[in-house]
Amino acid sequence: MTRPKAEPAGPTGPAGQPAGPPRVAMAGIAKRFGDVVANDAADLELAAGEIHALVGENGAGKSTLMSVLYGLLAPDEGEIRVDGQPVRFRSPVDAVEAGMGMVHQAFRLFPSMTVAENVVYRAETRGTAGLLDRRAAVRAVQDLSERYGLRVDPQARVRSLSVGVLQRVEILKALHRDAQVLILDEPTAVLTPQETRLLFDVLRGLRDAGRTVVIVTHKLGEVLELSDRVTVLRDGRTVARLVTAETTGAEIARHMTGRAVDLDGHHVPGTPGAPVLHVEGLTVGPPSGRPVVDDVSLSVRAGEIVGIAGVAGNGQVELLEAIAGLRPARDGSVRVGATLLDGYSAGRRREAGIAYIPEDRAATGSAVAASVADNLAIGFHRRQPLRKGWRLDRGAVREHARRIIEHFDIKVSSPSVPAGTLSGGNLQKLVVGREMAHDAPVLLVDQPTRGVDIGAIENIHARLRAYRDAGHAVLLASAELSELMALADRLLVMFGGRVVADLARADATEENVGLAMAGLATREVAS
Template sequence: MMVDARPTAVQMKEITKRFPGIVANDAINLEVRKGEIHALLGENGAGKSTLMNILFGLYQPDEGEVWIHGKPVSISDPGHAIALGIGMIHQHFMLVEPFTVTQNIVLGLEPRRGWEVNLGLAAQQVGELSGKYGLKVDPHARVRDISVGMQQRVEILKTLYRGADILIFDEPTAVLTPQEIDELLKMMRRLAQEGKTILLITHKLREIMAVADRVTVIRRGKVVETLETAKTTPDELAAKMVGRQVRFEVVKKPARAETPVLEVKHVTASDERGVRILNQLSFEVRAGEILGIAGVEGNGQREIIEVITGLRRAESGEIRLGGQQMHGLSPRAIAEAGVGYIPEDRQKRGLILDFSVADNLVLKQYFQPAFQRFGFLKHAVIREHARQLIEDYDVRTPSEETKARALSGGNQQKAVIARELHSGPPLLIATQPTRGLDVGAIEFIHNRILEQRDQGKAVLLYSLELEEIMRLSDRIAVIYEGRIVGVVRPDDIDEREIGLMMSGHTRAEAEWEMEKMEAEKGGESHGQ
């Protein structure tokens, strides 16, 4: 049996961190070797991010010690962490959008020519750094004009420019497409091969199995176990993470689709630049079914959701809910007509982070007689309403009076879902409903969405996780360049065929391409 002789890069000993009403880290011990990719796995709210925020100097531990490269340190703030060679790539990027890639990367450490910033030299340094690590970026592009995946590269280069040899990735794939995720995992391997030490905060088992050397499982603030990835399985990790066996497959009854609830007919719309993004788009969602929208990001999925919910103006076409015309109504009027909406970004569009959990749970109802009288809120009623939803939807919070920003991502999402489903809307629009969530929360949310469908509600599901679309949907509408190229059933098509349709092929063209690929594969086998 070979013993890993690599020196220890990070050691955290008996780390404890308390917040009002909760022990986020409870005497945690963690050891990370130089040059390894070490994953931290746990449910939302398990304490992973808190532990890494301590390592990066954003929090101070109440008890315990941190050792870097064999020496004890007291990391007072992120500046001190950076001086120690620690960098953190946050889930929500810390970039100045109007600035160029180069300006963001060198911000605060700009090379100078006399009193002036030498942007030419800075761009050259960024180009050399990106070439060294295979992180291709355009040094002169403005951050607001580049993709999310490219923005993440900028964040990584920002830490490398500051000399980091210990990199913390906090849920780095939560906002990425499948193709961008694959690229990121390759980048991590390259960085580890260069001798960088990587700490990966995640709940995605597939990614851990693909890239991590070891994984430490944390549950409710305590370390459960540290395992070598090659000697474990996704099922074992999931069970250790949530404390029970997790069902990965979605079990659902056959759909009983009935009359159309939502009808979208020949809708056109443009993006912020005036470029046509929806082209005569048409589909319908029936009572008692889940219609999934599948497509490569940027083909109109987000825009059609915004049109339906009143957040974007359609230039032409019809949108009907239960036969009633919805075109031109305000978002509030659309919600009151019976549309529940789980937004893609729970922090920007789902919650008011500095409001309490209780207040967030009545954001769409506070004006109703049940919650106000003569313009004065019934605070006792609102608190009791919140306590009931917190219990029903397993929202883990110290209190209904806790601010929403203090909740983990998974519990923020559960709060949004509790608010949107409580009134039983005839139409539920779920956009990226499990983005950034752990397997336990995903299972819970999938079951809640299926409950809506089984109660005869219509569900429109938009997700960039094709696996999620395939599992939950009764029918799948494939979108390409703002139009529906085909509607298919998940039980008579596979992911490769849908992938071809997502690139613009019709169903017949996709089938022909699949047959052609199979024939070529058979010819190669015969030749061998």
């Protein structure tokens, strides 16, 4: 299709509010998947020269609406206009020709190819005999890189790059195709604080050059810091259009949820007691070669939440799995109180006092084909009151499920429905509720609020603090630094499988935690 003629970027009004006509107007967009309504007459207007935040709870329809704009999905109803002209995208190819670009949360790059080869892929300059003009590709990437402050080495192999640089490559891909509207899905999910600041500088530069930037995110702090305007979706509908400078995080959250939400996020210290969890020299990995967890020692006290920060892939998952007994250790030891757990299975470690909330609620944390009641019985099923002799007491199982469902406000029509029918946030609350119900001395928690909405985050954070305050030891890994800052009484930072910093809460600033996450800090020991 032919791209409509682009309008020049309009002037900006007060508080960064773009004053020109909309570059993109989506009106009355509806999209259904069987009986599920993902978008219900949703509207969105994007202006030239603005950063626009699209927010909403899980299932609000954000991803569906952006998939429609990028040509991945065809709307059932509604209209899209680009620079005033109606368009119909049959595929992302049509959307790219109309000036759309999208950076997905899971990057779509070829690891074995260079940066330049990835950027120009399917938009190459051809030389003699129709072969790729590699020099032209390198020059094109260098020019774009310098123009927009996206520092990359055009000749580097993608497999050797950090996550932050990979994201820059994806943005360069879109800019090479002259994207006037750039959509970024959860753009800071795997970035260090320093990488996030660099990204924000780049996005502001794109806005100032007249491009339109859309960020799809659940991080309200970033929305307030970066965006010019905000569109809020709830239940597939557009419920609010806000000028960022004239609103607050609390107002945005109220539109998202339909109620007031506590967003203060301030750390409330616990009252630590005696050490409960002891890990000494834990090493995880193949018998030979580089370990994924390398000689890690740590302790967690009763009444304390110890956080683990780090960019994904630095050994956090493997560390928690090894402590829980789900992954064999090459060396080292784990104790709960005076009990040495070496050689214990995951089941025996649970009996010795370890509960575990894994990062993947569906694949590891639950049996999605089994009922909610049976999922909530896991770990309780070998003892009274759920077991009578050789059999489960189904009445006791149902009553046990009912108590946890009520206590953790799990939205479910019946305890007998499959766990896989629950929303992501409710399945997460199921796993959190089941593990906390064990009242174990040690709770291991990995990504407790990944992919859940604001209301569920508030609920889970309150539960974790209450668990700590009841005298338990909590070891918490999270990719969200703001979450760790709100919950952790002490902070460990992992890089390359090692603990490179052990920080008292007062010393855990965003700056020094970010440096440690990037491998640029020596270990500091908390007092």
